[in-house]
Amino acid sequence: MGQAVEDTTAETAVPRARGSRTGPVVAAARIGIPLAFLAFLAAAPLMFVDSFLRTLSTVFMYVILAQAWNIIGGYAGYASFGNVVFFGLGGYTVAVLMTELRWPFWPALPVAAVVGAVYAAVIGLPVLRLRGHYFAVATLGVAEGTREIIINLPKLTGGGSGETIPAVGSLATTSYPGNAGFFYMFLALAVIATAVVWRVSRSRFGYALRSIHQDEEAAAAAGLNTTRTKVRAFMVSGALTALAGGIYAFQQVTIYPDRLFSVEITVLMVVMAVIGGAGTVIGPVIGAIGLEFLSEYLRQNVLEYHTLIFGAIIVAVILFLPQGIVSFSRDAWRRRRISLLENARRYSL
Amino acid sequence: MQRFLQATAYGLLQGGLFAIVAVGFSLVWGVTNIVNLAHGALVIIGAYVAWQLHSALGLDPTLGMLPAAAILFASGYVIQRGLVNRVVNAPIWMTLLVTFGLELLLVNLLLVGYTGNYRRIRTGWASRALDIGGVRLPYGRLAGFGFAILLTVLLVLFITRTRTGLAIRAAGMDRGMARSMGVNIRHVYAVTFGIAAALAGAAGSIVGMTSTFSPADAGHFTLQSFVIAVLGGLGNMWGALAGGLLVGVVESLGAQYVSGTLINAFAFGLLVLVLAIRPSGLLGRPFYEARVET
Numbered sequence: 001m002g003q004a005v006e007d008t009t010a011e012t013a014v015p016r017a018r019g020s021r022t023g024p025v026v027a028a029a030r031i032g033i034p035l036a037f038l039a040f041l042a043a044a045p046l047m048f049v050d051s052f053l054r055t056l057s058t059v060f061m062y063v064i065l066a067q068a069w070n071i072i073g074g075y076a077g078y079a080s081f082g083n084v085v086f087f088g089l090g091g092y093t094v095a096v097l098m099t100e101l102r103w104p105f106w107p108a109l110p111v112a113a114v115v116g117a118v119y120a121a122v123i124g125l126p127v128l129r130l131r132g133h134y135f136a137v138a139t140l141g142v143a144e145g146t147r148e149i150i151i152n153l154p155k156l157t158g159g160g161s162g163e164t165i166p167a168v169g170s171l172a173t174t175s176y177p178g179n180a181g182f183f184y185m186f187l188a189l190a191v192i193a194t195a196v197v198w199r200v201s202r203s204r205f206g207y208a209l210r211s212i213h214q215d216e217e218a219a220a221a222a223g224l225n226t227t228r229t230k231v232r233a234f235m236v237s238g239a240l241t242a243l244a245g246g247i248y249a250f251q252q253v254t255i256y257p258d259r260l261f262s263v264e265i266t267v268l269m270v271v272m273a274v275i276g277g278a279g280t281v282i283g284p285v286i287g288a289i290g291l292e293f294l295s296e297y298l299r300q301n302v303l304e305y306h307t308l309i310f311g312a313i314i315v316a317v318i319l320f321l322p323q324g325i326v327s328f329s330r331d332a333w334r335r336r337r338i339s340l341l342e343n344a345r346r347y348s349l
Numbered sequence: 350m351q352r353f354l355q356a357t358a359y360g361l362l363q364g365g366l367f368a369i370v371a372v373g374f375s376l377v378w379g380v381t382n383i384v385n386l387a388h389g390a391l392v393i394i395g396a397y398v399a400w401q402l403h404s405a406l407g408l409d410p411t412l413g414m415l416p417a418a419a420i421l422f423a424s425g426y427v428i429q430r431g432l433v434n435r436v437v438n439a440p441i442w443m444t445l446l447v448t449f450g451l452e453l454l455l456v457n458l459l460l461v462g463y464t465g466n467y468r469r470i471r472t473g474w475a476s477r478a479l480d481i482g483g484v485r486l487p488y489g490r491l492a493g494f495g496f497a498i499l500l501t502v503l504l505v506l507f508i509t510r511t512r513t514g515l516a517i518r519a520a521g522m523d524r525g526m527a528r529s530m531g532v533n534i535r536h537v538y539a540v541t542f543g544i545a546a547a548l549a550g551a552a553g554s555i556v557g558m559t560s561t562f563s564p565a566d567a568g569h570f571t572l573q574s575f576v577i578a579v580l581g582g583l584g585n586m587w588g589a590l591a592g593g594l595l596v597g598v599v600e601s602l603g604a605q606y607v608s609g610t611l612i613n614a615f616a617f618g619l620l621v622l623v624l625a626i627r628p629s630g631l632l633g634r635p636f637y638e639a640r641v642e643t
Contacts, residue, residue, distance in 0.1 A: 073442060079441050079442035081442075127624075130624055132441050133378070133384050134624055137384065137579065138620070138621050140575075141576075141621045141624070142621055144572065144613070144617045145614050145616075145617030145618050145620075152611045270445075270446060271446055274443065274446065278442075307453050307457045308454055308457035311450045311451065311453025311454035311457065312450070312454055314446055314447070314449065314453070315450035315451060315454065318446050318447045318450070319432075319436070322436075344435060346439075347437065347438040348434065348435045348436075348438070
C-alpha cells in the first residue's frame with residue numbers, strides 16, 4: 001500500500017525532457033528572470049537596512065539546506081530526518097579549527113565540507129540500507145547522538161556552554177565579514193547549491209536517484225549500484241549542509257550544540273523542500289524564501305503565537321499541498337483546474 | 350552497593366513510566382505505520398489535565414488519571430479521524446511533518462495557556478518513601494510503577510482478548526484484507542490512536558505526581574519512546590515494557606556512574622545499531638510478522 005500513491009508524486013517530479021514544448025521566449029525567460037533576480041540581489045547590501053539583510057542571509061541559508069535535503073530526500077526519496085547533523089558538524093569544524101588551531105576562516109570552510117561528506121559516507125553505509133521510517137528514525141538518532149558526543153567533548157568543543165570563535169581584535173584569525181559579507185557568502189552558496197541540484201536533475205546520476213525513488217529493486221536489477229549512488233547523494237547533501245553550517249558558525253560567533261543540532265532545523269529544511277516541491281530544482285528555493293519570510297513576519301508581529309501558527313501552517317500545507325507548490329501549479333496550469341480538495345483526499349484512508 | 354541498589358530501584362520505577370509512554374507509541378507505529386512525533390506532547394497534556402483537576406477540585410492524581418485518560422482518548426480519536434487518517438498513505442516524511450506540526454501546535458498552546466514554568470502536583474503522600482534496607486522508594490513512584498504495569502497488562506489483554514483488539518491486530522497485519530472482512534479501518538485506526546493517547550494521558554498524571562514537568566519536556570518523551578519502541582520491536586507490547594525498564598535502569602545507572610549526558614549518546618548509538626542490524630527489535634520476532642505494507 002502507499003507505494004502506488006508514492007509513485008505518482010515521484011512521477012510529477014520528473015521534469016520534461018530538455019527543450020521539448022518550450023519556445024525560445026520561455027527559454028529566455030527561464031534564464032533571464034533568475035539572472036535579473038540575482039543582479040538585484042547582488043545590489044541588496046546597498047539598498048536594505050542591516051536587519052533585513054540578516055533576514056535575507058537566513059533565507060539563503062535555508063535555500064542551501066533545503067536544496068541539500070532535496071538531493072537525498074526529494075530525488076533519492078530517502079527522507080533524512082537528521083540532516084542537521086552535517087550542519088552542526090560543519091559549524092563545529094570551522095569553530096574548532098579557528099579557535100583551537102587558529103586557522104583562518106577560508107581554509108577551514110572547505111575542511112567542513114570534507115568532514116560533512118566523510119561523515120555522510122560513514123553513517124550512510126549502514127543507515128542507507130534502511131527504508132522509510134527506519135531510515136528517518138535512524139538519521140534522527142544519529143543527529144541526536146552526535147550532538148551528545150559534541151557536548152561530551154568539552155575540551156575540544158566547549159561542551160554544552162558553547163564555543164566562541166575569536167572574531168574581533170588581535171585574536172581574530174579572519175576579520176569578521178559583517179552582515180554584507182555573510183549575505184554574499186550565503187547567496188553564493190545558495191546559487192551553487194541550486195546549480196548542483198539543477199546539474200544533478202539532468203544528469204545520469206539524477207536519473208539513477210529518481211529510479212531508486214520509484215523502485216529500488218528495479219533500479220538494482222537494471223544494473224545500478226544503488227548503495228554507491230545513495231551514499232554519493234548523501235555525501236553531496238552532507239557537504240553542502242556542512243558548508244552552510246560552517247558559515248553560520250562564523251556568523252553567530254558563539255555556537256551551542258543545542259542550537260546547531262536542533263531538530264527544528266531539520267524539520268524546517270524538510271518542510272521548505274516539501275512545500276516548494278521535493279524533487280524539483282526550483283521548489284526548495286520557493287519553499288525556503290516563502291517560509292522564512294513568513295516565519296520572520298510572524299516572529300515580528302505575533303511573537304507569542306509564532307511557533308503555534310507555524311505548526312498549524314505545516315499541518316495545513318501538508319494536508320492541502322502535499323505535492324508542493326511547483327508540481328501543484330504545473331498540474332493546475334496543464335489541466336486548467338485548481339484542486340485543493342482533491343489534494344486533501346489524495347493520501348486519505 | 351547501596352548506591353547501586355538505589356539507582357537500580359529508581360531506574361526500574363522510572364522505567365515503568367517510560368514503558369507506559371512507549372507502549373502506546375509503539376502500538377500506533379506498529380498498527381498504523383505512523384510515527385507520532387506528538388506523543389510526548391500528549392503525555393504533557395495528560396500531566397496538565399491532572400494538575401488542573403488537582404488544583405481546582407483537589408482530586409488526587411491517581412484518580413485524576415481516569416479523566417485525563419478519557420479526555421485524551423477522545424482527543425486522540427478526533428486527531429486520528431480528522432487529521433492523521435488523511436495522510437496515512439502519504440510518503441513518510443509527510444506523516445512525520447504532520448505529527449511534528451501537531452507537536453509544535455500542542456506544545457505552544459500549552460506554553461500560551463500555562464507558561465513554561467515547571468509545575469508539580471503536590472500530594473501529601475507521593476513524596477514520602479518506603480525504606481527497605483536503606484533503599485528509598487517514594488510511594489508516588491511505587492504507585493506510578495504499579496499503574497504502569499497494570500495498564501500494560503490490561504492493554505495486552507484488550508488487544509489479544511477482545512473483538513476490538515482483534516480488529517486492531519488485523520488492521521495492523523493486512524489493512525486491505527481486514528477491510529474486506531468488514532473492519533472499519535478509519536474507526537479502528539482512530540481507536541488505536543485514542544488508546545495510545547489515553548495511555549499517554551495516564552502516564553502524564555504519573556509524571557505530574559512524581560516529578561516536575563513543563564511543555565518543554567514533550568520532545569524528551571517522544572525521543573525516549575522512539576528508542577524503547579525500536580528496542581522492543583514495533584507493536585510489541587511486552588517488548589515496550591521490557592525496553593522501558595531497560596532504558597530506565599540504564600539511564601539511572603548511567604547518571605550515577607558515567608559522566609554527564611554521555612549515556613544519551615550511548616542510547617542513540619544503540620538505537621542506530623539496533624536499526625541497522627536488527628530492525629525487528631531486540632526481543633525476537635516482530636509482533637506483526639505477516640505485515641504486508643512496507
